[in-house]
Amino acid sequence: MLSDDLTLREKIIEVLKNTETPLTVDDIIALLELRHSDRRLVYDAILHAAKSLNRKSHGRLEIVMVPPYCMKCGYLFKDLRKPRKPSKCPRCKSERIAPPRFIVREKT
Numbered sequence: 522m523l524s525d526d527l528t529l530r531e532k533i534i535e536v537l538k539n540t541e542t543p544l545t546v547d548d549i550i551a552l553l554e555l556r557h558s559d560r561r562l563v564y565d566a567i568l569h570a571a572k573s574l575n576r577k578s579h580g581r582l583e584i585v586m587v588p589p590y591c592m593k594c595g596y597l598f599k600d601l602r603k604p605r606k607p608s609k610c611p612r613c614k615s616e617r618i619a620p621p622r623f624i625v626r627e628k629t
């Protein structure tokens with residue numbers, strides 16, 4: 522399903538280019554009319570979309586991630602290697618985690 526995959530990446534880039542505020546994966550799913558079971562697929566596609574956007578725009582555009590944070594104590598998940606929603610806060614063990622949000626920005 523390589524071509525379907527590429528299309529999803531392109532759609533995600535378009536959505537993140539045209540938004541005023543950063544979007545969660547759930548926002549993207551709603552906008553693209555995907556299934557909520559596709560969450561993992563969308564996170565994965567964002568990772569690949571970030572790489573291809575960087576390449577295609579010759580480093581001019583990038584997908585920026587607003588990191589997830591704990592809604593209870595405010596802990597910020599700054600050093601995630603991959604975009605995802607952590608299940609638990611390492612500081613207070615709360616499971617109320619605000620998911621990461623994404624937007625396309627011009628590099629300055």
Ligand SMILES: [Zn+2]
Nearest residue numbers: 591594610613
């Ligand atoms: Zn916490």
